[in-house]
Amino acid sequence: MEEKKFFFDKNNCPRAEYQPPNEILGWYLEQDVQSSPATCDEMLSVCSDVLSGQKESWEGVGNAHSIVINREAVVIENEFDESSGPCEVSIEELQTALKLWKELITST
Numbered sequence: 045m046e047e048k049k050f051f052f053d054k055n056n057c058p059r060a061e062y063q064p065p066n067e068i069l070g071w072y073l074e075q076d077v078q079s080s081p082a083t084c085d086e087m088l089s090v091c092s093d094v095l096s097g098q099k100e101s102w103e104g105v106g107n108a109h110s111i112v113i114n115r116e117a118v119v120i121e122n123e124f125d126e127s128s129g130p131c132e133v134s135i136e137e138l139q140t141a142l143k144l145w146k147e148l149i150t151s152t
Contacts, residue, residue, distance in 0.1 A: 048141075050148045058149050060141070068109070068131035069138070072120050073145045076106030084146040091135050091142075113138070 047063040048070070058079060060070035077083045093099040094113050101114035105123065112119045118138045121130045133141075 048144075050144050052148075058145070060145060060148075065129070066131050066133060068120050068122055068128060069133060069141055071122065072106070072109045072111065072131075073141060075108040076111075077142070077145060078107075079149045081146050081150055084142045084149075088139060088142050091139050095135055 049059075049061040051059050051061075053059050058074065060073040061067070062070040077087065090099070090102045090113060094102055094115060101112065103112045104110070108123055110121050110123055113135060115135070117132050118135055119130050119132050122128050
């Protein structure tokens with residue numbers, strides 16, 4: 045099972061920590077989804093559309109990361125740090141991360 049940790053830091057900022065090689069998933073949540081339940085819902089909807097076949101794939105660029113979602117995988121890349129390679133997870137893993145993130149950011 046993937047090790048992850050969702051919490052508020054000492055400055056009350058939401059944090060998502062994932063073990064390598066998936067730390068970029070946590071950074072994506074923190075820097076691109078941020079504290080927006082609406083963005084969580086939008087991304088969950090995109091995942092559902094891709095899984096159901098309503099969309100072949102989806103691509104987007106946020107504040108710091110680009111993301112490509114298709115049925116085979118989700119690929120997240122940091123647009124500013126070329127030393128970190130892309131993170132590849134399943135759509136189900138992204139959905140779980142978004143749900144946990146939404147729970148965290150709406151718990152205050």
